[in-house]
Amino acid sequence: MIKVGIIGVGTVGTSVANILKDNADVISARAGRDIVVKSGVVKNLAKDRGLDITLTDNVDDILNDDEIDVVVELMGGVEEPFDVVKRALKSGKAVVTANKALLAYHRYELQEIAQDLPFEYEASVAGGIPIINALRDGLSANHIESMMGIMNGTCNYMMTKMTNEGVDYDAILKESQDLGYAEADPSFDVGGYDAAHKLLILASIAYGIDAKPEDILIEGIENVTQDDISFAKEFGYAIKLLGIAKKTGSEVELRVHACLIKKDEMIAKIDGVMNGISVVGDKVGETLYYGPGAGGDATASAVVANIIDIARSGKSTPMLGFDRPMEGDTLTLKPVEQIESKYYLRINVSDKAGVLARVTKLFEDNNISIETILQRPADNISANLLISTHVAVEKDVQKMIKDLEAQEFVHAQPVMIRIV
Amino acid sequence: MIKVGIIGVGTVGTSVANILKDNADVISARAGRDIVVKSGVVKNLAKDRGLDITLTDNVDDILNDDEIDVVVELMGGVEEPFDVVKRALKSGKAVVTANKALLAYHRYELQEIAQDLPFEYEASVAGGIPIINALRDGLSANHIESMMGIMNGTCNYMMTKMTNEGVDYDAILKESQDLGYAEADPSFDVGGYDAAHKLLILASIAYGIDAKPEDILIEGIENVTQDDISFAKEFGYAIKLLGIAKKTGSEVELRVHACLIKKDEMIAKIDGVMNGISVVGDKVGETLYYGPGAGGDATASAVVANIIDIARSGKSTPMLGFDRPMEGDTLTLKPVEQIESKYYLRINVSDKAGVLARVTKLFEDNNISIETILQRPADNISANLLISTHVAVEKDVQKMIKDLEAQEFVHAQPVMIRIV
Numbered sequence: 001m002i003k004v005g006i007i008g009v010g011t012v013g014t015s016v017a018n019i020l021k022d023n024a025d026v027i028s029a030r031a032g033r034d035i036v037v038k039s040g041v042v043k044n045l046a047k048d049r050g051l052d053i054t055l056t057d058n059v060d061d062i063l064n065d066d067e068i069d070v071v072v073e074l075m076g077g078v079e080e081p082f083d084v085v086k087r088a089l090k091s092g093k094a095v096v097t098a099n100k101a102l103l104a105y106h107r108y109e110l111q112e113i114a115q116d117l118p119f120e121y122e123a124s125v126a127g128g129i130p131i132i133n134a135l136r137d138g139l140s141a142n143h144i145e146s147m148m149g150i151m152n153g154t155c156n157y158m159m160t161k162m163t164n165e166g167v168d169y170d171a172i173l174k175e176s177q178d179l180g181y182a183e184a185d186p187s188f189d190v191g192g193y194d195a196a197h198k199l200l201i202l203a204s205i206a207y208g209i210d211a212k213p214e215d216i217l218i219e220g221i222e223n224v225t226q227d228d229i230s231f232a233k234e235f236g237y238a239i240k241l242l243g244i245a246k247k248t249g250s251e252v253e254l255r256v257h258a259c260l261i262k263k264d265e266m267i268a269k270i271d272g273v274m275n276g277i278s279v280v281g282d283k284v285g286e287t288l289y290y291g292p293g294a295g296g297d298a299t300a301s302a303v304v305a306n307i308i309d310i311a312r313s314g315k316s317t318p319m320l321g322f323d324r325p326m327e328g329d330t331l332t333l334k335p336v337e338q339i340e341s342k343y344y345l346r347i348n349v350s351d352k353a354g355v356l357a358r359v360t361k362l363f364e365d366n367n368i369s370i371e372t373i374l375q376r377p378a379d380n381i382s383a384n385l386l387i388s389t390h391v392a393v394e395k396d397v398q399k400m401i402k403d404l405e406a407q408e409f410v411h412a413q414p415v416m417i418r419i420v
Numbered sequence: 421m422i423k424v425g426i427i428g429v430g431t432v433g434t435s436v437a438n439i440l441k442d443n444a445d446v447i448s449a450r451a452g453r454d455i456v457v458k459s460g461v462v463k464n465l466a467k468d469r470g471l472d473i474t475l476t477d478n479v480d481d482i483l484n485d486d487e488i489d490v491v492v493e494l495m496g497g498v499e500e501p502f503d504v505v506k507r508a509l510k511s512g513k514a515v516v517t518a519n520k521a522l523l524a525y526h527r528y529e530l531q532e533i534a535q536d537l538p539f540e541y542e543a544s545v546a547g548g549i550p551i552i553n554a555l556r557d558g559l560s561a562n563h564i565e566s567m568m569g570i571m572n573g574t575c576n577y578m579m580t581k582m583t584n585e586g587v588d589y590d591a592i593l594k595e596s597q598d599l600g601y602a603e604a605d606p607s608f609d610v611g612g613y614d615a616a617h618k619l620l621i622l623a624s625i626a627y628g629i630d631a632k633p634e635d636i637l638i639e640g641i642e643n644v645t646q647d648d649i650s651f652a653k654e655f656g657y658a659i660k661l662l663g664i665a666k667k668t669g670s671e672v673e674l675r676v677h678a679c680l681i682k683k684d685e686m687i688a689k690i691d692g693v694m695n696g697i698s699v700v701g702d703k704v705g706e707t708l709y710y711g712p713g714a715g716g717d718a719t720a721s722a723v724v725a726n727i728i729d730i731a732r733s734g735k736s737t738p739m740l741g742f743d744r745p746m747e748g749d750t751l752t753l754k755p756v757e758q759i760e761s762k763y764y765l766r767i768n769v770s771d772k773a774g775v776l777a778r779v780t781k782l783f784e785d786n787n788i789s790i791e792t793i794l795q796r797p798a799d800n801i802s803a804n805l806l807i808s809t810h811v812a813v814e815k816d817v818q819k820m821i822k823d824l825e826a827q828e829f830v831h832a833q834p835v836m837i838r839i840v
Binding site for chain 2: 015019022023026027030031122128129130133134137138139140141142143264266269270271281282283284285286287288289290291292295297298300301302304305308309313
């Protein structure tokens, strides 16, 4: 029998306890032994959670309990769980966590401490979708060429609504907050940080890249307007917040930002709060994994799968790129300014003769070749130029945006969205 | 080091050997040891396959080779590979196969013989998509409520072409044969048998259902016409050949047939030769797995993943529903006539007054409630009635189709397509 201690018995923790009870029949069969939750740690002991497990408000009751084999960390935050997970591993307990923020900053240190102890975190990326399992086992014959995914349901819900219902960003943000999809402070979701944490975890598994959020390009969806969406529709694109990992030679680029993506790509067809991650392997080609990226039971499904895996194998399944020599040894992070992409720009300019010529000249001067131009009246004195480019280099585009800002006929900060 | 023998070095077998060589660096790291192909069996020794492995035309050279740890069976057929795999397992070798026909008929006997010896077949379902891995590991916390998938790329390619380009069935079948997507005798694909083999394998893993192709409903796409497709478009459906496994109470229904499916379902958005399988777990909800269902490298990617898994764990990962007590013990196959579904019918009738009334009366007499009716002129004496129903019982619908055939105003065998 395997005994589990849950640190942080909130929505997900409660689901973990309930799944282990509700599905005990198949879980015991699949794990080869019984798995029971012995105790859980909560902040507020007074609150009834309808669980028949021992509750405590003291982490030590679990960390010092020799009967507990697996610690499930669901506290949230970074430094406090870091300390708790370290202590759990040092006391010889296997650890399962769904804490992406913790992993975004400390996954390598924790893997180092864990050594051969099981340390698993399927639920930390895309909730109930077994994407880590797919990378680690299902695609193990492949070098991973790229990964591209919808890793934040809140942003995808908002972009879907803006696209299908023509709602403005502010209105749909308020609705998302009312529905509980977005936090009172939404910046963690809409700013791309949540997706970035997940991308960094996947990048470690596929490439062994040890990067922190500060090291990579992270942008959100705050600047997307109906002008951009109508341009996207007109030219056969959807607009999505994507996490992208791409290997070229010995370099890996990691970036999170709003993207224009061709409507016929599978990723572009994923709407609403759902998540989906496309993985391109050098042998298998593209495979895609779709499902719920959040929710108590969906996330707990991944946590319990890890516990079953631990019970079954009794040992750690190596996390690729972590504790084994791999591409990670030789791959380095590609500097943001060297990223190559197609770009879309929205430039609000004076509605006067000659302006278009001067704008296109600036593109030319910065070695950026224009693919399409759409001009839309903005107000009675200005127009919006909606421009897509052929493949260009990030630093050239950034330079040109500065050049544009310096022009008296450019009324507002130009908005740029990359095209994948 | 793990030594592999490949029985049947055709397209897939050659890819297996090449992947193990090309990606030896990551594969050794991930497997924890080197994996090398020692020898392979071919029919024609004269043909050069550009491989630096020992080739023989005698299966015994591999089955009797004590150095070989893993036998990869890629011969095709049923009884001959059945004998070979049995002998391999009895001589203590692990077996990996991509042979879905073999598994559709003998998976339980082989699992019985294998006992704790690794016997794996990720590549047998949906080629490069790690769907068995997902069911066995990623979704292990869940009871599987249903599985629905595009498991045959040829049919999906044909239905996509018929939908997007208005091509007729015969024309697109010929094109598919010219492109090599369809065999000279296409019945195995277009008749639904290939998809059925894969569905039976998934049903064993999820439900432990020991059924043979003869036991389940298998229909193909041969009768789909542009009339049906235009009806589907008009009412927001796509037409796909789907394999469906659904659990209700203690019964599991297994069926393969053309389906009308709402356009906004992810499965309906999968076009061309690609495969995709949607799995609904009682805790995680719906997850979907998409990718290439065929092709040498894609299929070999799954074969090699199994070999890596064997090298890594050194033992068999239990196949759910097979060698462990599970739902399979109590679940039984639902009789076809008891299947409940919505239905679409195309009925070619005399274009005369009163006919519609008599047709609708027959629906009523058989307890089948009509949802929509569309009438289209067929030729100068007849019209096509395109009718969709609310949920009805299969045996009532079959009875009504017989009743319709008996009417003098019905000119041709009515065509029925189920709606999911």
